[in-house]
Amino acid sequence: MTQPSIDVIAIGNAIVDVMAPASDAAIAALGLARGGMTLVDPARAHELYNAMGPAREISGGSAANTLAGLAALGARCAFIGQVADDQLGEVFAHDIRAGGIAFATPARTGEPATARCLIFVSPDGQRTMNTFLGASQFLPAAALDDDAIRSAAVLYLEGYLWDPEEPRLAMRKAIAAARGAGRKVAFTLSDAFVIDRHRDDFRALIAAGQIDILFANEHELAALTGLEDFHEGIALLAPDLPVLVVTRSEKGAVAISGGEQAEVRAEPVARVVDTTGAGDLFAAGFLFGHVRGRPLAECLRLGAICAAEVISHYGARPEADLKALVAEKLG
Amino acid sequence: MTQPSIDVIAIGNAIVDVMAPASDAAIAALGLARGGMTLVDPARAHELYNAMGPAREISGGSAANTLAGLAALGARCAFIGQVADDQLGEVFAHDIRAGGIAFATPARTGEPATARCLIFVSPDGQRTMNTFLGASQFLPAAALDDDAIRSAAVLYLEGYLWDPEEPRLAMRKAIAAARGAGRKVAFTLSDAFVIDRHRDDFRALIAAGQIDILFANEHELAALTGLEDFHEGIALLAPDLPVLVVTRSEKGAVAISGGEQAEVRAEPVARVVDTTGAGDLFAAGFLFGHVRGRPLAECLRLGAICAAEVISHYGARPEADLKALVAEKLG
Numbered sequence: 188m189t190q191p192s193i194d195v196i197a198i199g200n201a202i203v204d205v206m207a208p209a210s211d212a213a214i215a216a217l218g219l220a221r222g223g224m225t226l227v228d229p230a231r232a233h234e235l236y237n238a239m240g241p242a243r244e245i246s247g248g249s250a251a252n253t254l255a256g257l258a259a260l261g262a263r264c265a266f267i268g269q270v271a272d273d274q275l276g277e278v279f280a281h282d283i284r285a286g287g288i289a290f291a292t293p294a295r296t297g298e299p300a301t302a303r304c305l306i307f308v309s310p311d312g313q314r315t316m317n318t319f320l321g322a323s324q325f326l327p328a329a330a331l332d333d334d335a336i337r338s339a340a341v342l343y344l345e346g347y348l349w350d351p352e353e354p355r356l357a358m359r360k361a362i363a364a365a366r367g368a369g370r371k372v373a374f375t376l377s378d379a380f381v382i383d384r385h386r387d388d389f390r391a392l393i394a395a396g397q398i399d400i401l402f403a404n405e406h407e408l409a410a411l412t413g414l415e416d417f418h419e420g421i422a423l424l425a426p427d428l429p430v431l432v433v434t435r436s437e438k439g440a441v442a443i444s445g446g447e448q449a450e451v452r453a454e455p456v457a458r459v460v461d462t463t464g465a466g467d468l469f470a471a472g473f474l475f476g477h478v479r480g481r482p483l484a485e486c487l488r489l490g491a492i493c494a495a496e497v498i499s500h501y502g503a504r505p506e507a508d509l510k511a512l513v514a515e516k517l518g
Numbered sequence: 519m520t521q522p523s524i525d526v527i528a529i530g531n532a533i534v535d536v537m538a539p540a541s542d543a544a545i546a547a548l549g550l551a552r553g554g555m556t557l558v559d560p561a562r563a564h565e566l567y568n569a570m571g572p573a574r575e576i577s578g579g580s581a582a583n584t585l586a587g588l589a590a591l592g593a594r595c596a597f598i599g600q601v602a603d604d605q606l607g608e609v610f611a612h613d614i615r616a617g618g619i620a621f622a623t624p625a626r627t628g629e630p631a632t633a634r635c636l637i638f639v640s641p642d643g644q645r646t647m648n649t650f651l652g653a654s655q656f657l658p659a660a661a662l663d664d665d666a667i668r669s670a671a672v673l674y675l676e677g678y679l680w681d682p683e684e685p686r687l688a689m690r691k692a693i694a695a696a697r698g699a700g701r702k703v704a705f706t707l708s709d710a711f712v713i714d715r716h717r718d719d720f721r722a723l724i725a726a727g728q729i730d731i732l733f734a735n736e737h738e739l740a741a742l743t744g745l746e747d748f749h750e751g752i753a754l755l756a757p758d759l760p761v762l763v764v765t766r767s768e769k770g771a772v773a774i775s776g777g778e779q780a781e782v783r784a785e786p787v788a789r790v791v792d793t794t795g796a797g798d799l800f801a802a803g804f805l806f807g808h809v810r811g812r813p814l815a816e817c818l819r820l821g822a823i824c825a826a827e828v829i830s831h832y833g834a835r836p837e838a839d840l841k842a843l844v845a846e847k848l849g
Contacts, residue, residue: 236612241617241835242609244574244575244609273605274604278536278573281568281570285570285571286572
C-alpha cells in the first residue's frame with residue numbers, strides 16, 4: 188500500500204444553497220418541517236422560492252462543505268459530484284476549486300439544472316432545507332476516479348446521496364475501490380428521514396464492516412438503531428465501528444473508538460446565526476485530526492471549533508481562517 | 519398632476535454581485551485599482567473569477583440596492599433593468615421582487631448573460647469592483663414603462679448605466695417622461711471614472727435643470743467640477759441643483775437645498791465588513807426622508823443610518839429590519 192497522496196476524497200451532492208431569513212410562523216405556513224431536509228420537485232422548488240425573501244447564494248452540499256473545512260485546515264482534498272452545465276454549476280465548481288479542492292467531474296449537459304437547496308433560516312439560527320437535487324442525482328458510477336479513490340487515506344460519503352439510484356451505485360463502487368486499496372471509508376448519516384428510507388442498507392454496510400468512521404447526530408443515531416436512549420444507541424453501534432462520532436448540538440459530541448470514549452463540549456458562540464453546515468464542519472475538524480493521527484479528544488475539539496465557526500455566520504462554508512483559529516484555540 | 523402611486527422608480531444595472539475577501543496584495547497583483555469600478559469583458563471576467571477565492575452571490579446593482587433600502591423602509595418602489603433569461607437573471611428578479619419592488623422588465627433571451635460584478639473585498643472593507651455588464655447594457659428604451667415613470671414621485675438614475683448606449687438613450691427618454699409629468703429626477707454619479715467618460719453629458723443635464731437631486735461622493739464631485747477643494751466644488755454645483763448631496767465616507771455627508779446646508783456625521787459601525795453599497799444605501803435613506811417630506815438634516819441622518827447598516831455585513835442589500843433600525847435610532 189503506497190502512501191496516500193490525498194487525505195480525503197468525498198462523493199456528495201453538488202449543491203448551491205439559496206438562503207434567506209424566515210420567521211418560524213412563515214416556515215410553518217409553508218408546510219415545512221422546521222430543522223429538516225425535504226427533497227422537492229421543480230414545481231415545489233418554484234413555489235418555495237417565490238415565497239422566500241431576498242436571498243443569497245452560497246455553495247453548499249454536505250460532503251463538499253466538509254471538504255471546504257478540511258482544505259481550509261490544510262488537508263489535501265478531492266471532490267466527486269455532479270453539476271449541470273449552467274451558471275450555478277459554474278458557481279459550485281469555482282467555489283470548490285477556489286478552496287483548493289481537486290474537482291474533475293465533468294458538468295452534465297442539458298436538463299435538469301444544478302442542484303439547489305432553498306434554506307429558510309429561523310431567528311434562532313435553525314435551518315429548514317428544501318433540496319431540488321437536479322443534476323446531482325445523476326452522478327454516474329463512470330464519474331468515479333478509481334485512481335484518486337485508491338490514493339486517498341479516507342473516502343467520505345454523505346447519506347443524502349443514498350436517495351438517488353445512480354449515485355448510490357457509484358458510492359457502492361467507490362467503497363469497494365477504497366477498501367480494496369486498504370483505505371478507510373467514512374460515512375455521514377445526514378438526516379433521520381434519509382435513514383428511514385435506507386435503514387436496512389446502512390445497517391448492512393455497518394454490519395459488513397464496510398464503514399470505518401460513522402458520523403451521526405442524536406436523531407440519526409435513534410433513527411438508525413431504533414433506540415431513543417442515546418447511550419443505548421451508542422452501545423449497540425460502537426462494536427461494529429472502528430470510529431463512531433455522535434454530535435449533540437449544544438450538548439457537544441461523543442466519539443468512541445477501540446473501546447476508548449471521548450467527549451467534547453460545544454464551543455461557545457457569541458451568536459448562532461445559521462446552523463447550516465454545523466455537522467459538516469464538525470466532521471471536517473474531526474477528520475482533519477483523524478488523518479493527522481491526533482488523539483480522539485483532540486479530533487472532537489477540532490470538530491467543535493470548526494462547527495462553532497460555521498454557525499456564527501450565514502452559509503455552510505467556513506469564512507474565518509480555520510488554520511489560524513485552530514492554532515489560537517488549541518494554543 | 520395626480521398624486522404619485524409610486525415613491526421612487528429607478529433605472530439601473532441589473533447585476534448579481536460575486537463577492538470574496540481578498541488581500542490588498544492580491545488585488546494589486548491582479549492589476550486592479552483598489553476601491554474602483556472597472557468594466558470587464560468576458561475573458562477578463564473569467565480570468566478574475568479564476569483568481570478569486572470561494573465567493574458568495576448576492577443581488578446588487580447600484581440603483582437596485584437603493585430601491586431595496588427604500589422598500590425596506592416602507593417606500594413604494596419600481597425597478598427597470600435588463601436581465602438575461604438565465605439562472606442569475608432569475609436570482610436578480612427574485613431578490614428584487616421578494617423585497618417588495620415592482621419589476622416588470624422582461625428577461626432578454628440569448629447571449630450575453632445576466633450582468634455580474636466580481637467584487638474583491640479588502641480586510642478593511644474596501645471593495646474593488648469588476649463589472650461584466652452582459653445583458654444589462656442592452657436595456658432598450660422600449661422597456662420603459664412611461665405610465666409608471668409618470669406616476670412616480672422620483673425617477674432615480676444611476677450614472678453607471680450612462681456607459682452603454684441603449685440604456686443611456688432609455689434614461690434620456692425617461693427623464694423627459696418624468697419631467698413632462700412634473701416629477702423629480704434624482705441622479706447618482708456612481709464613479710469618478712464614469713464621470714471622466716461622460717463629464718460633458720452630466721454637466722449639460724445639470725445646467726439644463728434636468729436633475730433635481732444629485733448624489734455624489736467627494737471624488738465624484740471633484741471629477742465633475744474639476745475642483746479638488748470640496749467646498750469650492752459644492753459652491754460651483756449647488757446653484758444649479760434643487761438638492762445636492764455629497765457623501766464623504768467616514769467624514770459623513772453634506773446636503774444643500776435652496777440655500778440651506780445640513781451636515782451629518784457618519785453613523786458609528788462596530789466593524790466595517792464590506793463597503794459595497796454604502797453610497798447606494800445612503801441614497802436610499804436620504805430619498806426616503808425626501809419623499810416623506812422630512813427636513814434636510816433628517817434625510818441625511820436616515821442616509822447615514824442605512825449606509826452604516828449595509829457596510830456592517832457582506833453584500834449591498836440591507837439585512838437588518840431598516841424600519842425598526844431607523845425607529846430605534848431616531849427615537
